[in-house]
Amino acid sequence: MILASAPPLSLILSVLAAAAYAWPAVRTTHLDERGARVWVALAWLMHGAVLTITLLGEHPYFGFAPAMSVTAWLVAAVYAVESQIYPQLPTRWTLCVVGAVAVLAAFFFPGNPMPVTASAWLALHLAFGVACYGLFGIAVVHAWFMTRAEARIRHAEDPHSGLPLLTLERLTYRFVTAGFVLLSATLMAGVLFGESLYGHGHAWRWDHKTIFSSLAWLTFAILLIGRSTLGWRGKRAVSVLYVGSAFLLLAYVGSRFVTEILLGRAL
DSSP states (O other): OOOTTOOHHHHHHHHHHHHHHHHHHHTTTTSOHHHHHHHHHHHHHHHHHHHHHHHSSSSOEEOHHHHHHHHHHHHHHHHHHHHHHOTTOOOOHHHHHHHHHHHHHHHHOOOEEOOTTSOTTHHHHHHHHHHHHHHHHHHHHHHHHHHHHHHHHHTTOOTTSSSOHHHHHHHHHHHHHHHHHHHHHHHHHHHHHHHHHHOTTOOOOOOHHHHHHHHHHHHHHHHHHHHHHSOOOHHHHHHHHHHHHHHHHIIIIIHHHIIIIISOOOO
């Protein structure tokens, strides 16, 4: 639903950010790489301003769409930094489309008000959780690049179009490791300080979010152990990464989508 009290500035910035994200995707064959990056940078800045207004305002809301919006913003930030370090990385129109959809979805489905009984530390706890989403999101993007690079090699296409395969692999699992550390910290905080974070009556419980989060943690743990002890690489490792990321997506975004949209009630 759209909040009746949503500030006009938030609407204007959301539309402008979505348009700036979408323009390189629509004009993918007409914009050069430099022009596309300028448009994405403008979109990213306006997207960040929208998040600041809606999440750090006097009455912050949060839900499945804002979580996806912050995740898309973080993925774009990491990708922008990487493109400076590795100029071979092109601007990907698919990421632009995801950014445009995410910023609009967050405006139309802002979620529910943050609980007034919540601890001041709840914002930090949510920040860790969303950062975890962002790290695994960029890991999935790199895994997709890695799959594309392997396909180019198999079909004897230009091996210099993009990052080398080993570089992509190393980056992918560095992000997985960092995401796993944050996921572990987020789950541990929920177990030990759930009632302190969310208020009375919100202690640790085995609901859908907890079950899928635990399955995601277990899947990523198996992936990291498999790589370090069994030498998992290629399709097997990427498939496990996709499974773990799907569990993680279902954990918060999936459960909140069902609650907010399908059931139409607040948590």
